[in-house]
Amino acid sequence: MHSSTLILIILSLFLGTGVWLVFIWAVKKGEFDDIEGAKYRMLEDDLPPTRQGEDVDEKSPFP
């Protein structure tokens, strides 16, 4: 009884600490700086992989 309760409490503390560390990492990385743009970013599609730097430069009418 006591030992299992203790294990569960310590496990939840470690899991929570992990989430907390991820949160701190996200804050320092600036994930929370622009809370308005995030809701639009999820609508963006990735570009086709064939279109990269040099290809775009060639197509640009103003090199």
Add this chain to the structure above:
Amino acid sequence: MSTDSCHHCRLPIPPADAIIDRIDGQELRFCCQGCRSVYRIISGAGLGTYYEKRQLSRSGLPAGTVQDTYDDAYLSGFVSERHGKGELSFLIEGIRCASCVWLVERYVGSLAGVSEIRLNYGTHRGRVVFDPLAVSPGAIFAAVARLGYTPRPFSYDAARQAEEREQRTTLIRFGTACFLSMQLMGYSLALYAGYFQGIDPASRTLMQYFAALVTTPVVFYSGWPFLRGALRSLRTRTANMDLLIALGVLSAYGASLFALYGGGEVYFDTAAMIVTLILAGRLFEGSARRRAASGVDRLLRLTPEIAHREIGTTTEVVATGSLRIGDILLVRPGERLPVDGTILAGSTEIDEAAVSGEPLPVLRIAGDPVTAGTLNLSASVRVQVTAPAADSFVARVARLVEEAQSRRAPVQRLADRVAALFVPLVVLVAGATFSYWIWAAGTVDPLLAAVAVLVIACPCALGLATPTAVLVATGASAERGILFRGGDVLEGTARLTLAAFDKTGTLTEGKPKIAAIRPLAGSEEDLLNLVARAEGGSNHPLAKCIVAEARRRGLESGDGGGIRTLPGLGVELDLEEGMLRVGSRRFLQQAGIGGMDPFSGEALTEIHAALGDRYLGSILCEDTLRPEAADAVARLRRLGIGTAILTGDTVEAARSIGDRLGIDEVHGALSPGDKAEWVKNAMARGERVLMVGDGINDAPALSEADVGCAMAGGTDIALETSDLVLTRPDLTTLVAGVEVARRTLGIIRQNLFWAFAYNILALPLAAAGELAPIHAAAAMAASSICVVGNSLRLKNL
């Protein structure tokens, strides 16, 4: 062919100006070469989905300057190096929607050498990381400019970096408090269950130790701002919210530690929840207030950073800050004046709307002064510098704004004023409780009873009373077009006694309209038709309103062919019957045409017309009142708020408007400093002043006033230096804002009542030693729920 609007910017295309281009097999129409070029860039870069994603609320291109070259040497000063990569921060003007952010990021990100670009949607600031050997800062800025936006270098000064660090630290403290409080509630739940059902003493002690473990960082790390504020409060001998919070938190924590070893009940959840909830309130309030500080930045960015200085027969690009009095500059059409100066040669029309808010271009000829930040429209001019950049009109206004913002004491929060009275009372009650039970020497532990009093005084509900009401009110107001920038603005708005208005663009539309058509002979349509033929090709606002009226009446307008424009005077057009002249009174007098009526003296703009040497008549245009202005002024008066007009225009023009609106106090010919001075004097008389404006000449007064309010469509500078923003150009929204603020203040007072009701009921019980921790926790939760629920009533505005 089915549409006559530009494919890129959606503006109507004057037929003669249409540019037709065949792109990807489609025949597309554009209004100018700029839009066609931008469309080609966007399509060529494979970013055509821009047109699917954008949500333009207004059609049109950004109104930034056209700057065809970005000086690498100048921009290098803003580049910082990190791990062999260059890093450059910038501010982009013209961002309207998420599509703009997307487009800039994709297009610039696709340049060779650019490894990372990030644009902040809310602040329009960006950061780009690039390889200095592969691409130059000038090329990056030129790429942004080709899309039609105006990039400006931006450097984080120490104060801004410290502010952002503080913001992140607050967020981390709050996140820490949330996480640990959630853990704590698990342990507290076990303890409360044990209180009712019984719990094994060993398990109880274990839970209490874990509770202590997770509460300690909440109190001393997350709660550090409150503890520090309390220390400061003690040092200055003034009680405030921080002291009240610290008293409750430390009392609960200390008593709990004592009980941990003595075998009593613990209050760890109380201590943690106080910190968590009040930190949440502070976080919400802080994010709103931060936006207000960026106004001065925008003001200083209004002038370009580089200028073209003449050296002999050539020009060189120099930093604006390096210009000296006497330097001669070349300013081309589409460029903004970098500094104040005097025109040496040439004549042009200048758009001063960004500086003065006046909608019509102004003719400037040799000898005329010009102001930094204004936009050159018509022709290239040579300008002699009369003041260095630091002393330009814009810089002086910026200093006035900064002085006003720093001088203005923040509105003391209602909760702080309440806490100043409450703290001594609570301490007194605790002391009395302790003394009584010492004297009674009986059933209750004196120390525990005194601590219970301090704990019961925990200001959870008090701390939530204002932030929750402000949060709900600002959210609901935003849906109705009213943006309050912080809770103190709401409180300030509720207490207003005087409203001062700018005139042009605030009380008036800022767009000219036809007031009267006065033909000498013949019908109004005949005169209007002739004038519209002459004005059809012009972009002048007066010409636009004439052409619009002609179209409304089904008349034709000209296509601009054969028209000769004389800046500041009018236009000429050869017809079979003779030369058609349309323009100012002076224009026709110079041509020797007589028969015009004397000047009426009304605040109207006159457009006269003549065919050959025969005077035809005149058209009067006025900057019309906003249709809702009179109603808004009347409603403000009924709310007990006086009104006044402050304008840079003449006293006559202002009085004319004032008479029609019922505003008695009228002041004209005011400079930005004069407006701010007037506001300051009114506040010194005890008035609570609201300033409403839209130009940067209003910015100092907007900052000086108790509440500054900017109209939608006003300059960015007015919007950013104001406390209250109306997102729709409707003055009745302002009245609604005042009503919302007053109602919100009422709700806040009700919230404070609920908070105090809890304390009044709980304190005697605590003093009597009858209050168990479980009951205290339940009562606190009930009190907080009442406060939050009451605040939610503001959603139904």
